[in-house]
Amino acid sequence: MGLDMLQRQQYLYSCVHSVAEIQKDVEYRIPFTVNNSTISVNILLPQQFPQEKPVVSVYPPVGHHLVDSNNGTMISSPLITNFGMHSDLGKVIQSLLDEFWKSPPALMSSSSAGFPYGLYKPAGIPPYPAQAFHYSPHHVGPGQTPSPGPGPVPAPAPMSHTGVDMVHGPPRAAAPYGLITDLPLPVPTGESQAGLNGHMYKMPEIPETFPELPDMNLNQLSDMSENEDVLLEFFVRLPQFKQVTGDKEELIGSIVDMAKKNLQMEPQLEDKRQEMLNKYEQLTQMKTAFEMKMQRQHELSESCSLSTLQARLKVAAHQAEEESEDTAENFLEGGIEIDEFLTSFMEKRTVRERQRCLCGCKRAERLLLMHSDG
Template sequence: MNWFFPLSKGSGPLPPLNSLQQQRQRQIESLKAAHPSLAEIQKDVEYRIPFTINKSTISVNILLPPQFPQEKPVVSVFPPVGHHLVDSNNGTMITSPLITNFGMHSDLGKVIQSLLDEFWKSPPALMSGTGSAGYPYMYKPPYPSPAFHYGPRHAGPSQTPPPGPGAAPSPAPLPHPGVDVPHGPPRAPAPYGLITDLPLPVPTGDSQAGLNGHMYKMPDIPESFSELSDMNLTQLSEMSENEDVLLEFFVSLPQLKQVTSDKEELVASIVEMAKKNLQMEPQLEGRRQDMLYKYDQLTQMKAAFETKMQRQHELSESCSLSTLQARLKVAAHQAEEESEETAENFLEGRTDIDEFLTNFMEKRTVREVLKSPSLPQQKSQRGEAATVYKHPRTISPQSLDNKALSSVLWSSGLGVSSAQLLKRNSRLYRG
């Protein structure tokens, strides 16, 4: 689609909008905000607003020139109308002072709204005429339309001017778009982007739609009645003067009998359908109660689900990675303090070596495990701790001299020397 929307060759970001482009965007946003029914024909260039007055749909076309809002917008209407705000020559171009005096500080949305308000106060009148002869502004496009060709809008009975001595004959049907035919005198080009050949819906005469959308085909009405042809002048005069005779003849027509029969069948079908609807009323009421009960269940389940979701959110927050890391740091710090306190009690002589080995090794092992940042490191450090800190049951207190005990305490991070242990033993001996 690059031939419709050409892309820039560069792949970098778009350049920033200048002040004129920013003002253009603000005017377009004002137009969109003021008119929700706005249709975008071409982005940032052409817009259309349809509105209906007196059962006639009129489109207001807004064309923004390249230097807008420095240049005035081009506002036109279609179909051509007669109004004091519209040019009387073509009936499409709006020549209101709001448009001719449009400036940089004007508000496009408010200007268009003022035009629509004026149209509502003083409704425009559609220009009369059918075919291209009635629209001197229409022009032949330089290329045939690729879509289906539609004829011009047909004027209603109230819009058809009375025939006069100088009235032009009705135009012939439009040929295929590929056929080139003369278009009469030269015509001024229509406004840019104006669609001039939209069709009007034509109601069908052989069918009528009811309120429920069903179609009923009326019986064919003959152009002449053979029964009247067989009557003499006296009978015809009597029928013309006596309404009862005319009504009797009218009722005896087969077309009216067909309509009456169809009416009776339709009434019977309506009565039958009404009876079926009444029979289904208890079932529908039961379904309605079931639906209300299930709706209450749905409301309760929704409330319970929201409560559980809130609980799940709280639990997930309490078990998040940052929370677990903080708890591990606190537990590791607490285990380290307890192990240091156990070592101090042992050095002060308040505990014997059996109690020291039991408590100290356990606290230091827990501390090393809690300081590991991840589970694989926890597993590996558990193995290392098992090799460094042997279980108290595997260590004999008699097999530990001062040097060996000092090595265990030093590897534990306490930095206790053999001299300190000798000092402890001498203090215990003097005691």
């Protein structure tokens, strides 16, 4: 298994969000519900995947054109049989699920479903080491029957009566791949699968045998097999069940305490939120003021540019020259005395010459700047 396999597994997670990892890098399960029945699609990846094709099956056995009619579990779709190195596992599984949705499979009768795991395992795939995984505890209310005791799923072992369970009574078909369908979906316990808060619950060890059972007589065992209340009472007395129940109550208490702390922090959060809104409003006002000042600075810069000053000096010089000419004409017409004429005329001519000189200096400075920039 290399990077190519990892990419295909990641694509499987991206295409099918309800996938659960049963055994790391080996086995995956996808539950889906059709016609009020829950069906599990099991995906087994061989060690040489993707060079070798994955093994895909369903449980419980169903009747469908994509499923082998001999056993009702192995998917014989061309998407699986033609799987190659460059096939996308996520797209293949999603296509199978879409086909199941379009054409819902029909559940087979329990009498035809007793196929052990060994019959489905393809030849050439070496056995994988057994890996235990824990089940999520379910809340049991009054009058409800809990699921069988939580614990790791043992490897399938040969039984004297195929598909018969001593505790549950009536014959029951063996689940493929050693899965127990009556139990809730397993929760992976790898370090990478820890909870959102980093907490990982370790289920108590479940013994393979119960020491209380050999001490019971046949009537007691039959009563337990036929009466769910007796079976429930037996499970309630188990120390593992009591431990799980106590841990659940403790977890509920810690959740309640955390919720109370969160509620106590609500005023602080609201204050911080209001403070952030005030800061944002202040930032908006400062930004508006800054933009207005930048606009004003741009206008002042334009009004004091060399070209603007030169144009103003030219206009002022032209006005001074016109005023001096008017003064001269007025003197020639006898409108003013000679002393007044000399004072007014010389003043306007002096202003005109200064402005013409400044205009020339500004022009020379502008040319020098243009030359230096060039």
